[in-house]
Amino acid sequence: VLVAEQTATWAGTFTRNAAAAPCVHWNRQLLGRPARAVVCNSGNANACTGADGCRAVEATAVAAARATGCDPTEVLVASTGPIGVALDVERLIAALPTAIAALSPEVGPFAASILTTDTTTKVARAGAEGAEVVGVAKGAAMLAPNMATMLAFITTDAEIDHFGLQDGLERAVDASFNRICIDACESTNDTVACLATGRARVGRRALDAALEEVCTSLSEQIARDAEGGTRLVRITVTGASDEQAAATLGRAVAASALWRAAVHGADPNWGRVAAALGAVDRALDLGRLSIAIGPELLFAKGEPVGSPGAVRRTLASDEVTVTCTVGEGPASVQVLSADLSPEYVTLNAYATT
């Protein structure tokens, strides 16, 4: 449970999945109103749970409002875990008083409480003139919990109206969380919520920069802790016609199970990058395409070059960069990914039973 010391403005971004969980619908309809608290549970996504699932969200908000002295419409709800399993909402509600009694100004316990298969807590802070922005997240990975649920909660004491905060948050999320692609499986529960208590006056530019700094840091922490992953992979696409096209190409490389398996084996299999790009952009001109792993150029405007063997050590490190230059325009993006390991499969083969 997260409770703001006073009523806060809030902004949110959510999964676009049509199978979005009831809690996502609940939060979305509250956008524009004030918020006071967030209740988050792990171990059950409460998604595809029908009418009972909707009632569970409302009951959670009502109970949390009563316990914290606010209105149910001021309570945001987030869940992560297996999809399609009935939520034991009585158990959740019964635990609320204990959770609320244990509230503290420390971010650590809250950051730890929302983890599922994450191996570390994810916290980021940034200053914005006289205000501070603090964010926590749980990772884009799954196990006994199920889908790639990405949750992040950000708080700030900055003074900002809803529309300004929503605008700043959307830009920050676009440049950070929306540039992570681990296994291409979009969750039904992804939620980023930012609460601003309005105690400190701050310029919009400074606040936007702090939001982006926090979101970017949390994104990297999530990608580094990808389930079963052993390396962070930075996919840079340059020379694309526009940012949208660049992101599509980057996500296609990130989604390639074959490329990710090769990274796991530190195998300089750049051909799989070319195949992933060519599958998503039918008009890609191979004669303008170049691919580098780390600093080593391996494919230059349609011709294989360099020494793939020289890249093995680069690939075996904690962080790998692959740069794809497509020669279509001025836009570039970076997409974060991770390698695909046998452990990822094992972890996800027996999740609900």
Added chain:
Amino acid sequence: VLVAEQTATWAGTFTRNAAAAPCVHWNRQLLGRPARAVVCNSGNANACTGADGCRAVEATAVAAARATGCDPTEVLVASTGPIGVALDVERLIAALPTAIAALSPEVGPFAASILTTDTTTKVARAGAEGAEVVGVAKGAAMLAPNMATMLAFITTDAEIDHFGLQDGLERAVDASFNRICIDACESTNDTVACLATGRARVGRRALDAALEEVCTSLSEQIARDAEGGTRLVRITVTGASDEQAAATLGRAVAASALWRAAVHGADPNWGRVAAALGAVDRALDLGRLSIAIGPELLFAKGEPVGSPGAVRRTLASDEVTVTCTVGEGPASVQVLSADLSPEYVTLNAYATT
């Protein structure tokens, strides 16, 4: 090497990947002309190999034409293996006389010669009135060879012009090979070529039916032998607005690494099916969606029903069916897939080195 007893009409379908291999470009430009022979190598895709790769294809065709007494433009070339590795074309050309001397009317040796990580040969036959259609294929899976290369070669003694054969083949491929999705990685080398020698008169309808029968059988054989796979997964989408929409939904489920991992573990994790559908169709109405595994309905128009535990035995068998009813219209398709195993990752982690 495959050599027709006389000059044949031929039809072909190819990968749409923008990084398509030089041999794909070579074959595509020959469409509409007569054909006499096919040269296929495994162990190297000769893709992303630049100008040298193009020269290698032409040299192969010239050498094979000389050895079989036809024109180079009557020789189709196909390759499968790692991408971006220079092809030792001299070695390939030097082996042609031995291969041609060993030609026989038996389909078995040719079917065996094109395999890579396939564990069995893939052959299918169908009669079309007085004609016969015989096809061989190698699988949609990879290992020391690299991308999901799917090659199939079909021969018939039926009399048919190029346009009729092309039309029949495209319909058959659409209903079969284009309904397989194993790891969502599209190859640079996929090729289906059908040669018709024109000895036997046959009605179009009978020939089309035989082509579809052969392609469907080969597709199933490929999906059953998916790399690292232990079960064939039939994904049936019904009630879609049109066939295209149904295929998109079916392929989204097939591409879900999480659903495939769950199938590997015989875990009745139908929520991952819902999440995959909702991610690809933003307008999907959860209240009309139903999901069944085998005969057991687990999600009925937005509500979880039935007993997931009862499905475990069904999931543990050689063949699994998942049926998704979306309630948007009259169209339905079946997409073939396979489970995702740790072995798939291991097999693909060290492919080029």
